[in-house]
Amino acid sequence: MNKPQVGEKYRHFKGMEITILAIAKDTETLEEMVVYEHDGENWVRPMEMFLSKVDKEKYPSVTQEYRFERIEEA
16 A cells, blocks of 8 residues: 555545545654644544554454545546
8 A cells, every 4th residue: 555645635444535634754763754734623543553454353244345445546
């Protein structure tokens, strides 16, 4: 899976759509973080988690492979 880029739109495996606002680094650990907007609020998630696959044991009915998948623009 490619690293997300500012402005791209993604769908969370639970159905919500988000827009990437920035890629940031944690000041203490230097871990890359994804900053995104959903429903008028800004959220942050570690890059590793953002790019992870859906836990099929916990969510067996989910058909999406990754936690977030890019929405292709028409």
